[in-house]
Amino acid sequence: MDLTQLEMFNAVAQTGSITQAAQVVHRVPSNLTTRIRQLEADLGVELFIRESQRLRLSPAGHSFLRYSQQILALVDEARMVVAGDEPQGLFSLGALESTAAVRIPETLARYNQRYPKIQFDLATGPSGTMIDGVLEGSLSAAFVDGPVMHPGLEGMPVYQEEMMIVAANGHPKISRASDVNGTSIYAFRANCSYRRHFESWFQADHATPGRIHEMESYHGMLACVIAGAGLALMPRSMLESMPGHHQVEAWPLAEKWRWLTTWLVWRRGAKSRQLEAFIELLDEPPAD
Known part of the structure; x- marks a missing residue:
């Protein structure tokens, strides 16, 4: 069974004639x-009652007609979604928690206002989860720590993040990892690129973090740091957006480790119209 057969079946059902249906679908009657x-052989039923030059739907044909019409309507809707003038359909976006909280809320608001027919969905998580x-x-696309070199992905740099090491209020200045060798840290799960960056910062200075406490949010990390229970690494933009950021000490990492770039990535060759519309908004200047 294929779409062409369904289109032919609908045409015959509507006209009651092979000859007239052939004109509708632009085929020869014998075809x-x-x-x-x-189609009848595939289904194992007679779809039409054949009366001399006319064809009437059989009881099975009447039942099948409803489903064939629904299938063809869904196909037309799908074609409209991917090729219509106004972007519509589902757009599932993934993002790092910091990106979702600080960088893109205004863009998402404008996106929803400008394209009300798009069904938007946002998921947050570490880079590894978003890439998967x-x-x-x-996911149609995701904001992740880049650059991303996977052969199955395409992408573009979007935001540059200044990475800050955060300690309890009154903590001596931290200039290098050996200054805090053995100190407990708070981080996301192991597939978080920021966590790997933090661990690499220690390793490059021949230092080792103490216990790594896995957290689910930056707010939880900050609360633990304020309590004096350890250190955390987070983007400056995220830190300064949170209540309580005045209750900690924070310093940027050394220049080699200081900056990380957030990329928007999508599957290679799969830039949908919904994604193109979103990228256009990213390129627009922010509202006054």
């Missing part, structure tokens, strides 16, 4: 006769 017979979602197809 319609053959394809309808093939894009590769699996559950």
Whole structure:
């Protein structure tokens, strides 16, 4: 069974004639006769009652007609979603928690206002989880720590983040990892690129963090740091957005480690119209 057969079946059902249906679908009558017979053979039922030069739907044909119409309507809707003048349909976006909280709220608001027919969905998580979602197809695109060199992905740099090491209020200045060798740290799960960056900063100075406490949010990390329970690494933009950031000490990492770039990535060759519309908004200057 294929879409062409369904279109032929609908045409015959509407006209009651192979000849007239052939004109509707721009095929020769013999081709319609053959394809309808093939469809009936596939289904194992007679779809039409044949009366001399006329064809009437059989009881099975009436039941099948409803489903064939629904299938063809869904196909037309899908075609409109991907090729219509106004972007619409599902757009699933992934983002780092800091990006979702600080960088993109205004863009998302303008996106929803400008394209009300798009069904928007946002998921947050570490870079590894977001990349997996894009590769699996559950996410249309995602903001991750870049650059991303995976052959199955395309992307573009969007934001530059200044990485800050955060300590309890009154803590002596931290200039290098050996200054805090053995100190407990708070971080996301192991597939978080910021956590790997933090651990690499220690390793490059031949130092080792103490216990690594896995957290689910920056707010939780900050609360633990304020309590004097350890250190955290987070983007300056995220830190300065949170209540309580005045209750800690914070310093940028040394220049080699200081900056990380957030990329927007998507599957190679799969830039949808919804994604193109989103990228256009990213390129627009922020509202006054």
